Amino acid sequence: MKYIRKVSKYLLLLLFLVVSYNLYYIFLIPQSDLQSLIYIDIVLAVCVLLILFIDAYEFYKKERKKQELLLSEEIISSEMEEYENVDIAYHDERIYQQLLDEQIEMNHNLEDYIAKWCHEVKLPLSALMMMNEKNTSELKDQYKEQLEKINMYLNNALVGCKVQSNLYDIQINKLCLQNCIHTAIKNSRYFLIKNHFDIQIENVDEEVYSDSEWLTYILDQLISNAIKYASDEPKLHIWCEKQQECIHLYFEDNGEGIRDTDLPRIFERGYTGSNHHNGLYKSTGMGLYMVKLMIDKLGHEIEVDSEFHHYTRFHITFRSNAKFFNL
Numbered sequence: 001m002k003y004i005r006k007v008s009k010y011l012l013l014l015l016f017l018v019v020s021y022n023l024y025y026i027f028l029i030p031q032s033d034l035q036s037l038i039y040i041d042i043v044l045a046v047c048v049l050l051i052l053f054i055d056a057y058e059f060y061k062k063e064r065k066k067q068e069l070l071l072s073e074e075i076i077s078s079e080m081e082e083y084e085n086v087d088i089a090y091h092d093e094r095i096y097q098q099l100l101d102e103q104i105e106m107n108h109n110l111e112d113y114i115a116k117w118c119h120e121v122k123l124p125l126s127a128l129m130m131m132n133e134k135n136t137s138e139l140k141d142q143y144k145e146q147l148e149k150i151n152m153y154l155n156n157a158l159v160g161c162k163v164q165s166n167l168y169d170i171q172i173n174k175l176c177l178q179n180c181i182h183t184a185i186k187n188s189r190y191f192l193i194k195n196h197f198d199i200q201i202e203n204v205d206e207e208v209y210s211d212s213e214w215l216t217y218i219l220d221q222l223i224s225n226a227i228k229y230a231s232d233e234p235k236l237h238i239w240c241e242k243q244q245e246c247i248h249l250y251f252e253d254n255g256e257g258i259r260d261t262d263l264p265r266i267f268e269r270g271y272t273g274s275n276h277h278n279g280l281y282k283s284t285g286m287g288l289y290m291v292k293l294m295i296d297k298l299g300h301e302i303e304v305d306s307e308f309h310h311y312t313r314f315h316i317t318f319r320s321n322a323k324f325f326n327l
Helices: 002-027 034-071 086-133 140-164 177-187 189-194 212-228 287-298
Strands: 173-176 198-202 207-210 235-243 246-253 301-307 311-319
Touching: 002 034, 086 140, 140 189, 140 212, 140 287, 173 177, 173 212, 177 189, 177 198, 177 212, 189 212, 207 212, 207 311, 212 246, 212 287, 212 311, 287 301
Parallel strands: 198 235
Antiparallel strands: 173 207, 235 246, 246 311, 301 311
């Protein structure tokens, strides 16, 4: 039907011409040979139908190819040479590419500015933390907690700028999980000590291929979630299991847990769920979103299992990448 609409004006023109010359021969030429006229009409009809059949076949062949290209996740402009209005498509592609390049440049400038600002703010923040150590007032612990939070948020902002960039600065190396776990615990030690966490670490002396900075950030976020959802007697259990070519890392806490209705959406951007962290924390819904984004970029896998008011268990799977490093 689509092809008929495309060629309808040409068919109408051809029909008009055929009717015109038939009427001319029948009414204006005396003693015309009607058999010859019918023969010419039949030959013309056969030729037209044959041409239409071949053209329709090529048309629908292109349509099927176009639909396949439109379903593709890759750039298809190189395959557009045989299509109509390709010059218009190329023109718009150049315009959009120019706009995209300009936007990318603006985003990079903004990321550089935020990263520079975070580094500059860290200097007075470190000075304030040192000054607070000499503070003898009753508010010392409260000052310390707020300063630690600011420091944690600045670190998150720095890594966030890095992962949101189009130029992913990923450095995959062989890492010891134990070192990354201890670094993450050290980063949150103030809040873990303040909340009297009972931390149990088992069988984490395993080597995986990952980016140390990003992996530490991921572990930071999982520990931060355990702190936010902490119970009255908080526990954090971290352990590894090795199965064939995979290393499975588990983070389990006995905190508030996640409701079944929230569980499928916890990695969505901006999703905060129905838990309110006992009113002590205001969630942005970005922490686990960034975790999932990083996990996907690193080629790992993450799953979560939880029972409300009982536990939350995060499960990260590291697959062996030794063959990619010729090891």
